[in-house]
Amino acid sequence: MSILNYLVLSGILFAIGGTAVLVRRNAIVAFMGVELMLNAANLTLVTFARMHGDLTGQVIAFFVMVVAAAEVVIGLAIIVSIFRTRGSASLDDASLLKS
Amino acid sequence: MSIDLAAILIVAVPLASAGVLLLLGRRSDGWGHWLGVLASAASAVMAFVILFGLLGRGAEDRAVDVHLFSWIPAGELDVDAGFLVDPLSATFLLLITFVGTLIHVYAVAYMEHDDDRRRFFAYLNLFIAAMLILVLADSFALLFVGWEGVGLASYLLIGFWNQRTEYAVAAKKAFVMNRVGDMGLIIAMGAMFASIGSVDFETVFAAAPELSEGWATAIGIALLIGACGKSAQFPLQAWLGDAMAGPTPVSALIHAATMVTAGVYLVVRSGAIFEASPTAQLLVVIVGAITLVFGAIVGCAKDDIKKALAASTMSQIGYMMLAAGLGPIGYAFAIFHLLTHGFFKAGMFLGAGSVMHGMNDEVNMRGFGGLSRFMKVTWITFGLGWLAIIGFPGLSGFWSKDKIIEAAFVGEGWQPWVFGMVALLAAGLTAFYMSRLFFMTFHGKARWNDGKNEAPGPEQHPHESPLLMTVPMIVLAVGSLGLGAFLAFGDRFFHWLEPVTGHAEHHDPVIPIPVIMGATVVLMLIGVLLAWRQYWASSVPLMPPTGSVLTRAARRDLYQDSVNEAVFARPGTHTVRTLTYADTAVVDGAVNGLGAGAVGLGERLRKLQNGHVRSYSAAMSVGVVLVLVIVLVARI
Numbered sequence: 001m002s003i004l005n006y007l008v009l010s011g012i013l014f015a016i017g018g019t020a021v022l023v024r025r026n027a028i029v030a031f032m033g034v035e036l037m038l039n040a041a042n043l044t045l046v047t048f049a050r051m052h053g054d055l056t057g058q059v060i061a062f063f064v065m066v067v068a069a070a071e072v073v074i075g076l077a078i079i080v081s082i083f084r085t086r087g088s089a090s091l092d093d094a095s096l097l098k099s
Numbered sequence: 100m101s102i103d104l105a106a107i108l109i110v111a112v113p114l115a116s117a118g119v120l121l122l123l124g125r126r127s128d129g130w131g132h133w134l135g136v137l138a139s140a141a142s143a144v145m146a147f148v149i150l151f152g153l154l155g156r157g158a159e160d161r162a163v164d165v166h167l168f169s170w171i172p173a174g175e176l177d178v179d180a181g182f183l184v185d186p187l188s189a190t191f192l193l194l195i196t197f198v199g200t201l202i203h204v205y206a207v208a209y210m211e212h213d214d215d216r217r218r219f220f221a222y223l224n225l226f227i228a229a230m231l232i233l234v235l236a237d238s239f240a241l242l243f244v245g246w247e248g249v250g251l252a253s254y255l256l257i258g259f260w261n262q263r264t265e266y267a268v269a270a271k272k273a274f275v276m277n278r279v280g281d282m283g284l285i286i287a288m289g290a291m292f293a294s295i296g297s298v299d300f301e302t303v304f305a306a307a308p309e310l311s312e313g314w315a316t317a318i319g320i321a322l323l324i325g326a327c328g329k330s331a332q333f334p335l336q337a338w339l340g341d342a343m344a345g346p347t348p349v350s351a352l353i354h355a356a357t358m359v360t361a362g363v364y365l366v367v368r369s370g371a372i373f374e375a376s377p378t379a380q381l382l383v384v385i386v387g388a389i390t391l392v393f394g395a396i397v398g399c400a401k402d403d404i405k406k407a408l409a410a411s412t413m414s415q416i417g418y419m420m421l422a423a424g425l426g427p428i429g430y431a432f433a434i435f436h437l438l439t440h441g442f443f444k445a446g447m448f449l450g451a452g453s454v455m456h457g458m459n460d461e462v463n464m465r466g467f468g469g470l471s472r473f474m475k476v477t478w479i480t481f482g483l484g485w486l487a488i489i490g491f492p493g494l495s496g497f498w499s500k501d502k503i504i505e506a507a508f509v510g511e512g513w514q515p516w517v518f519g520m521v522a523l524l525a526a527g528l529t530a531f532y533m534s535r536l537f538f539m540t541f542h543g544k545a546r547w548n549d550g551k552n553e554a555p556g557p558e559q560h561p562h563e564s565p566l567l568m569t570v571p572m573i574v575l576a577v578g579s580l581g582l583g584a585f586l587a588f589g590d591r592f593f594h595w596l597e598p599v600t601g602h603a604e605h606h607d608p609v610i611p612i613p614v615i616m617g618a619t620v621v622l623m624l625i626g627v628l629l630a631w632r633q634y635w636a637s638s639v640p641l642m643p644p645t646g647s648v649l650t651r652a653a654r655r656d657l658y659q660d661s662v663n664e665a666v667f668a669r670p671g672t673h674t675v676r677t678l679t680y681a682d683t684a685v686v687d688g689a690v691n692g693l694g695a696g697a698v699g700l701g702e703r704l705r706k707l708q709n710g711h712v713r714s715y716s717a718a719m720s721v722g723v724v725l726v727l728v729i730v731l732v733a734r735i
Contacts, residue, residue, distance in 0.1 A: 021716050030712075095710030 006047040014040035027079045027089040034075075038068045102152040103165045106182045106235060109145035109192060113138045114228035120221035128217045132210070135220030136203045139227055143196035149189050161186055161598050164237055164301075171240065176292060183237035183300060187599040190434060191234035191357075191364060194441045198356045199227050201571035205449055206348040208567035209456065219259060219346065226252035230357055234364060238299035239288050242365075246284060246329065249358045250277045256353060257345040269341035276338040280328010284365075287321035290314065304371035318372050319379025322365060323386065330362025330416050333390045337659040339413055340397075343405040347452030350405055355412050355448050356441035363416060363437055366423040367430045370600065374426060383424030384514070388521045391417030393657060395528035399535065400653030402643055403462045404451045407536050408444070411488070414529065415440050421522060422503045429506045430600035431593045436499035438592075439583050443487035443495055446575030450481035453568055454540060457561040458547065464536065465641050466556065469545035473561040476569045478541050480576035485537045487579035489530040489623050495583030500526065502587075505615055508608035515609045526619050530626030538635040546641055554641070 013036055020033025042061045049057025083089045116138030120131045127134070153161045162185040171178040182188075203223060210216040229248025236242035254277075258270025288298050294314040295306045307315065326332065331339035342354050353359070366373065366383055373380045394414025401407040419437050422429035455462060457474055471478040487496040504526060508519035547561075548554040563569065586592035608615060645651070652658060 018720060022713060022720065025713075091712045094712070 003047060003051055006043060010040045010043040010047065013037075013043065025090045025092055027082070027091050027094075030091060031072075031075055031079065035068065035072070038064060100148050102149055102163045102184055105145045105148040105152070106163070106165045106184050107167070109142045109149070109196070110182075110228050110231045110235065112141045112145070113224040113231070117221045117224035117228060120217055120224065125217075131217030132207050132220045135224050136200065136207060138224050139196065139200040139203045142227060142231070143193075143200045146189070146192040146196040149184055149192060153184070153186065153189055158594075158598055175296060176298075178238055178240045178298060180241050181237040181299075182235040184235065185599050186595050186597075187364075187368065187434065188234045190438060190596070192231065194438055195227060195230050195234070195357050198441055198445050198575070199223075199352055201574055202348045202352045202356075202445065202449070205351075205452070205568050205571040206346070208565050209348055209452055210346065213346075215259070219256075222252055222255045222259070223348075223352070226256065226353060226358070230361070233361055237301070239284070239291065239303070240298050243281075243284060243288065246281065246325075246361065249353070249361065250274065250281070250329075253277070253342070253349075253353050253358055256349040257342045259346055259349070260344070263344075266344040269338075269344040273338040273342045276335050277328050280325045280335055280362075283321045283324025283328065287318050287325060290318045290321060294318070300368070304369075307371035307375050310372075310375050312376055312378075315372055315376035316378045319369075319376045320382060322369050322372065323379060323383055326362030326365045326383075326420070327386060328362075329365075330359050330420070331390075331413050332362060332386050332416065332420055333393055336390060336393065336413055337656065337663055339409050340401075340406050340656055343403070343409050347405065347448060347455060350409070351445045351448030351452070354409065356445040359412060359416060360419065360437045360441070363419040363423055363433055366420065367433055367600065370423075370427070370430055373424070380424050380426060381514075384421050384518055385424075387417045387420030387422070387424055388518055389417070390414065391421060391525045392521060392528070393417070395525050395532060396649070396653050397656050398532035399528065400646070400650050402464050402654075404454065404464050404467075404536065404540060405448075405462055407464070407532065408448055408451060411529070411533060411536075412440075412444055414525065415444065415488070418500060418503050418522065418525070421518060422506055425506050425509070426603075427601045428509060428603040428606065429503070431596045431603075432499065432502040432506055434596060434600075435583075435586065435592055436496075436503055438586070439487065439495035439499045439579070442575050442578035442582055443484040446572055446579055447481055447484040447488070449568070449572045449575065450477050450484065453477040453564040453572065454561075456564050456568070458559055459557070461547070461556075461559075464539040465639060465643065466547050466554075467540045468543045468547070468639065469541070470561055471541040474541075474563050476563055476572065480569075480572040481537065481541065483576040483579045485533050487583070489533050489627065490526055490619060491623070492620060493584065495579050495581070498583035498587040501616060501619060504619055505608050505612055508610055508615060509606045510609070519609070519615075523615070523618055523622065527622030527626045530623040531630050534627045534630030535634050538630055539639055542635045544638060546639065 017033040017036030017038075017040060020036065021030050024030050024033065042064050045057040045061045045064070047057075049055060049061075079089060082094055086093060116134055120127055120134065123131075153163075162183065165182040165184065167180040167182065169177075170180040203220070206219065206223065207216075210219050213219065226249060229245050229252055231245070233242055233245025233249060236245055254270050254274040257273050258267045261267040261270065291298050291303055294310060295303055297303060297306075310318075324335075327335045339354060339359065343350055345354070373383065391414050394410045394412070394417055398407050398410035398414060401410055415436070419433040419440070422433035422436065453474065454467065454470060454477060457470075457477075458467065461467070483494070487494040490497045490500045504519065504522045507522040508515045510518075545552065546554055547559045548556050550558045643654070646654075655661070
């Protein structure tokens with residue numbers, strides 16, 4: 001199995017995640033899209049690490065996971081708090097900063 | 100007392116008195132007027148101290164420079180404040196303080212019923228101090244201080260009754276027209292500094308003969324403009340008639356005897372500059388001649404006693420200017436006429452004030468007539484002034500005016516004929532309008548309501564003025580009577596002035612002197628006779644008849660205000676309006692447009708910040724893709 005398939009998979013995952021972020025109104029789903037994009041990027045990093053026989057890419061993937069874990073905590077907290085005050089998790093409703 | 104100390108005190112005393120009166124305000128109402136009189140009298144004493152101090156010296160030593168302090172030490176321009184006491188300034192000191200003191204005394208009674216009498220005396224003292232600085236200054240810079248000071252005092256006093264709008268307007272008019280002249284003086288100082296590098300008399304006059312004619316002419320003309328503004332000479336004459344809005348003592352002191360003659364002083368003092376430029380000199384004579392006739396014509400038509408006297412003042416100063424422009428042969432005559440004029444014209448103004456005092460402040464001469472029976476002292480003193488100004492043989496005016504007419508006939512070419520004839524004819528006109536004024540006021544039938552005749556208006560009870568007013572009039576009348584003969588006797592006044600004005604060679608006029616004298620006297624008699632026939636022997640209508648074109652023009656001061664309005668005021672207003680429009684449209688438009696543009700741009704950009712997370716992320720994605728494409732394309 002060619003190593004190129006991993007890259008294609010990661011491309012597909014990134015596209016799915018991006019689409020989810022762009023088209024879904026629900027904050028939780030959009031958030032899942034973001035996570036998907038992060039993991040697609042991780043897969044790319046690991047793939048290239050493997051291709052070049054260099055561990056740097058894998059190390060960076062760990063960093064990304066750690067950051068993503070932290071980000072999930074904060075992001076979910078914000079979403080929950082918005083949901084509690086407004087009774088809705090729609091992204092389009094949370095547009096009060098505009099003016 | 101030394102001359103130095105006297106020269107400082109003569110200015111300091113009235114200045115301090117003015118300061119005290121203005122600072123203490125109402126608290127000094129009770130005694131303020133007497134302090135003013137006292138300060139002026141003290142100055143007069145100092146003036147005599149200076150006179151005797153100078154007389155005690157030889158003719159060559161009669162110039163004392165009193166250094167006060169270093170005033171403007173600014174690199175190349177180093178101006179010291181100092182006083183120059185010489186026969187010319189001493190003559191002015193005596194005139195200003197002596198006549199000034201008499202008028203102060205007169206004003207004590209004249210202004211008795213005015214609530215602001217103290218303020219009036221404060222301004223009068225301020226005027227005296229400023230005028231003394233003007234004539235004592237030893238540089239054009241310090242002269243300018245006095246020049247502005249008298250302008251300020253004149254403004255304050257013309258508008259003394261500023262609760263009446265037209266008086267306040269008259270004051271403003273005088274002030275603004277004087278500024279035009281002051282501009283000339285400033286330009287003259289600038290030109291002096293540019294060409295000579297100094298503004299003090301000694302340096303400037305020493306350097307004047309070496310000046311190029313162009314510079315001398317420029318400085319001369321600028322000085323002449325200054326003199327025209329202050330002395331109400333053509334073409335800056337329009338303010339003097341309106342200046343009669345001030346109380347009568349002011350008209351007598353400032354607008355007859357002293358301040359308006361400052362222009363003549365300036366020309367005579369700057370003689371060295373004018374001698375370096377025949378063009379400027381000729382202009383002075385022309386200005387003098389025009390004003391001489393102008394004032395005389397206006398004087399023939401005015402029915403307001405003070406305005407008629409003002410026109411006459413203008414005309415007489417025209418005589419002085421004419422003489423001053425003739426060069427060294429005329430300087431002494433100009434100052435001589437200035438001195439005698441100061442006496443008889445101030446006397447007549449005080450007389451006019453006395454008439455107004457007895458007639459409930461009426462000034463229209465058509466409402467006077469036959470007052471000689473009711474105001475004997477005023478009548479006699481005014482009569483002496485009248486005889487003096489028309490040049491009746493033996494009186495002051497005869498000695499001084501005749502000299503000027505003779506001097507005007509001296510010279511070559513067309514000039515002596517033209518200027519001589521103008522001076523001669525104006526003597527006849529003077530006799531006519533002054534006699535008209537005198538006869539209309541004091542003789543003929545009474546045209547005021549005495550309770551028995553049919554005259555309109557409230558019943559009048561003309562009465563003689565109190566002693567405080569008549570005594571100064573009597574003193575001035577004595578001056579009108581004898582001062583000319585006293586000073587002309589043995590040419591002593593001309594010898595006295597010689598260190599300043601220089602010695603003039605005697606030249607014969609183009610017409611023999613006895614003929615000129617005879618013609619002057621004949622013309623004077625004709626003028627008096629004409630006035631007698633029209634204004635004494637026959638009845639004077641209460642309403643002025645329509646009159647000829649010239650009469651109507653003269654009543655309106657030969658349309659001087661209309662001309663100023665059309666030539667200067669209106670174009671000025673239009674220019675200002677255009678500039679205002681340009682300012683709002685162009686300058687403000689650019690600034691405001693810039694602001695509006697920034698606001699508009701912001702308004703557009705604001706739309707992008709709609710707060711929708713998904714549109715932000717879309718924009719971000721598109722941006723990333725775009726960057727990626729660009730980078731890749733650049734690689735390939």
